[in-house]
Amino acid sequence: MERVYNPKEIEQKWQKIWDDEKAFAASDDYSKPKYYALVEFPYPSGQGLHVGHPRPYTALDIVARKRRMEGYNVLYPMGWDAFGLPTENYAIKNHIHPKIVTKNNVHRFKEQLHSLGYSFDWDREINTTDPEYYKWTQWIFLKLFKAGLAYKAEMPINWCTSCKVGLANEEVVNGHCERCGAEVIRKVKSQWMLKITEYADKLLEGLDHVDYIERVKVSQKNWIGRSTGAEVDFPIAGKEDKLRIYTTRPDTLFGVTYMVISPEHPYIEKFASEIKNLDEVKAYQEQAARKSDFERSELAKEKTGVKIDGLTAVNPVNGKEIPIWVSDYVLMSYGTGAIMAVPAHDERDWEFAKKFNMPIIQVVESSEGPVDVNEAAFVDVATGKLVNSGFLNGMEVAEAKKAIIEYLEKENIGTQKTNYKLRDWVFSRQRYWGEPIPIVHCDKCGYVPLPEDQLPLELPDVESYMPTDNGESPLAAMRSWVETTCPCCGGPAERETDTMPQWAGSSWYFLRYTDPHNTEALASPEALKYWMPVDWYNGGMEHTTLHLLYSRFWHRFLYDEKVVPCPEPYQKRTSHGMILGENGEKMSKSRGNVVNPDDIVNEFGADTLRTYEMFIGAFELSAAWSNEGVKGCRRFLERVWKLQEIVTDEAGYSKELETRMHQTIKKVSSDFETLKYNTAIAAMMSLINDFYKAGKVTRDEFKTLLILLNPVAPHMTEELWQIMNYGGRLYQTSWPTYEEAKTVESEVEIAVQVNGKVRATIKIAADISKEDAIAAGKAAVADKLTGQIVKEIYVPGRLVNIVQKG
Known part of the structure; x- marks a missing residue:
């Protein structure tokens, strides 16, 4: 009886199995070779995932899954960059506490990511709004303060004349407030600053020791200037x-x-x-x-x-x-x-x-x-x-x-x-929804750091978090929280009421993933020494200036403080192109061209979405969405599914396809390492065509195909693995190897020309001599050779050309 490909049933089944088996949990056995794959953690908005998110997540999921099959202890974590302006603005507009908004958004995002079958280690999930996390963000700030790298200075801010509040640059559109449309002016305010300029030369020098794609290095150098x-x-x-x-x-x-x-x-x-x-x-x-x-x-x-x-x-x-x-x-x-x-x-x-x-x-x-x-x-x-x-x-x-x-x-x-060109980093926001800055001001002692045993300094859980009308943070109105005693002299003091920018939590999150439940340190020295640096970090090109620079700065500072074991946080950094709407424009609600990944998963399956996101085009370039392309990837997976009907009991690779198998293993293995996911999938599509052309596929050929395709389409391949009784779990098997000698064609097809015009094609041995190639060519076109032969040409692997007169 023919088995029907039912993605919804298959995908839910395997997601539960992976959860139950903790299939992708990184091991604490530090004797194994390690691999740390990292994607930028998302800002969990109310809209949920868009189809741009799965592109980088799938790409690094492919790398993580391949590395596990190669015997590595893999860390592939996920978390939430959850403080910030959009949540606060949504909370103000809808009168819902930012904490509740964040909790709901995270729940939605996690459900969506789970439905796509990513091999994240969910035991290491972090959230920048968790006090147990931002305790260490505050701790790093105090380190910077004590080192003289955090200071106060008069700086201009964007001031909305209607909302009476300071705005971030991204909230100002053509000189007007994005939220209310009122005019925005510049207003000078005392702000916390971080002296990143002290690290300009170190940040430049560090680029000589990392494997970043060239355009990322150039953007870093230009920003430092x-x-x-x-x-x-x-x-x-x-x-x-x-x-x-x-x-x-x-x-x-x-x-x-x-x-x-x-x-x-x-x-x-x-x-x-x-x-x-x-x-x-x-x-x-x-x-x-x-x-x-x-x-x-x-x-x-x-x-x-x-x-x-x-x-x-x-x-x-x-x-x-x-x-x-x-x-x-x-x-x-x-x-x-x-x-x-x-x-x-x-x-x-x-x-x-x-x-x-x-x-x-x-x-x-x-x-x-x-x-x-x-x-x-x-x-x-x-x-x-x-x-x-x-x-x-x-x-x-x-x-x-x-x-x-x-x-x-x-x-x-x-x-x-x-x-x-680099300027010191403005590290203040006159906002509620951010990490409190652990500093108090005392008229006698000046700015005084909180003792470390008083961390985390938690955000007060209050009903009103509306902005003030004088440009101060909403925290300034919470006098019972603001008024405190000076840790230095015991006299009256006031807490700092500005909060940290969203950049704060994302400047060190990669370190916390290595040991996320540690209550004594941001991570243990043993965990940091084992896992750091990140082996491969992928993110948007728009984050290759500020986020990358800020996180490199924090990490280099922590290295100087002997907190982390290596000077650079990321050994390799790549970037992906944007996914555009079908009309080639950036996706937005106003353009009506937004594609919801949930809809694609419901109609075609998560494996189809993952395959299409990798097949859509060159990974580093932007590409337009195509519903026809999605359908094409679904048809490809259905062809893989139906191959089970023509599997033979023949062992090993068939003589006819042995070279193609070794070539495909080599190509897919290489392309997965060099971001050429589209050509890797194309190679597997071509191999499947060969199977159908031959009318059969051996058990070992099918087994190898399933392993190669598994990082892209993990649910379906795992199901087929089980159906075929290959034993154990596919995610636990070894990555296939190839023999270089067997990737070379033993036979090649060449054209036979007479006076420059193709008259036949023949197959000959790849290492045939010139004389034998010309003889085989002449035999194939014997009926066309009616004149005097004046020249015989052989271009190895390409053609034989017989030139005749008369």
Whole structure:
């Protein structure tokens, strides 16, 4: 009787068996070879999983399952990045406590992940909102504080004029509050900061010792943005004060024709009485305060600015007085809040100079010939000779840089400097739903850390968590929680009311997975030494700057503190492409192109969804969803299912398919390791075609196919394994091996041409001699050889061509 493929029944059956058997629990036997596979833990939203989630989870599940079959003790964990803005906003809007929202969302996500058959070790599940977890987040913060790497500073925040609350950058859309649509302005507030800049060089150096895909390394390096150049002082005419700037191109100093300062620069306030157009400058400052840093620094935007009437600067290398402008493209948070402008050799400066009719002086010759810098922005000046530059004239760029720095230092007007684009990390949120910062403020003792035995400092479980109307955290209104005693002097003190950002819990979660139930440490030294570093970490490309940088920073700090055994947390880091809607656009409710994975599982089965997500296209590239593609993957699995009907009792691999079997094992094994999941599946599809073409499949051929396919489609293959009585569980078997010699074809099919036109195809031995190949070719087209043969050509493995006359 034909067995019908019923995914729902099969998948529920095997998910229960795996749960009961704790099939994928990592062992505490540290004598075994280990493998730590990690995916970014999700933010559990109310919407549940979308079809983008299964792509990376399935990819690393394939690696984890293969590693177990190769004899490794595998850690493949899952947890929840559950603090954060969306939950709090949902809670405020619907009057449901964030704790309840989080609990419901986690339950929904876990059900969905379970239904997809992932081999996560659920005994190691973590949740960033669990006090037993964030106790150690707070502990790490105290370590940073005691090391001088956590401090308070005045920093601008996004302030919604209607909600009366500070917003994260992602909540500001086109200068307006995402939630209410009101105007957002910049407001200065005292914030906790982490001194990540202290670790800039270590974070760069660490990239030399890890296996990250190149675009991930590049994004890290660009974000840190190390450059070498010089700091130069431009005197303000008639004053003792100077405008200090940083430039990577001190060799172009003779080309400076104006200066630009940030709207927030303190000199505006200091010299307010001497600025003749102060009202105009003040109006521009207000205008700039309504823009985010991103909007202000966007290269393509229209250049705006106000010339300061009453103040000028002096170019220190030639003594020329030059105007000072205020423009919002200069940020006070980057560099010194002032720049020198060389419009001949910088596109942005050139556009600004052209708009406001300022002089443009070329100081580096173009290697591509003369350029009219007043007509076209001239920016290619990495090489060339200096002109219009006094004592630098005739020097090459590299030589001029050295000479000008020597001059600046000799004249005491500048110095060589290494600079970074990286800024210290703003670590405060004026929110309720986050980790409390374990610091109290005492008028006598200042900022005082909580003793470690008082951790975790738990969030107060209160009814009201609505934002305040003065920009403070909702915790500030909870006076019974805020008012406390100073751990240092015993006098009255107040708790810090800002909470940590969502980045906090995700900056060390990979460490907790190694020993998630430890109450004495974030993880035991033995567990950390065994499991770390993570062997393979996959996540979204959008997280390869901040999250990756922040977690590397925390880990490197903990290494310096001798808490962790290795300097880098992740040995390998890869990224996946996004899954788009069928129309090729990003999935969103407003576009009506969202695909719910539950619907695919209900209609086609989890194995079909897993197979399709791996077959949809090159893993690192974005790909458009296709319902036809889903149906095609279901048909593929049904063909695998029906193979059981043509299995023979023949042992080993058949003579006809032995080479194909070894080739397929080699290809699938290699492709699973190099993110080429689509071509691995294509190879198995091709092998199945060969089985059906032969009309049979041996027990060993079918057994090997099931093992190769198991990491992709684990439920169905496990069921077929049981039906075929192969013994034991498929997930406990060994990964198949291949013999290199047997991957080489013993026979090849070649074309036989007469005068360049194909007249036949023949099969010949792969190692046949030229003479025998030509003889076999001539025999195959004997009836076409009616003229005089003038040439015989053999291209090994490809073709025989007989050239004749007449």
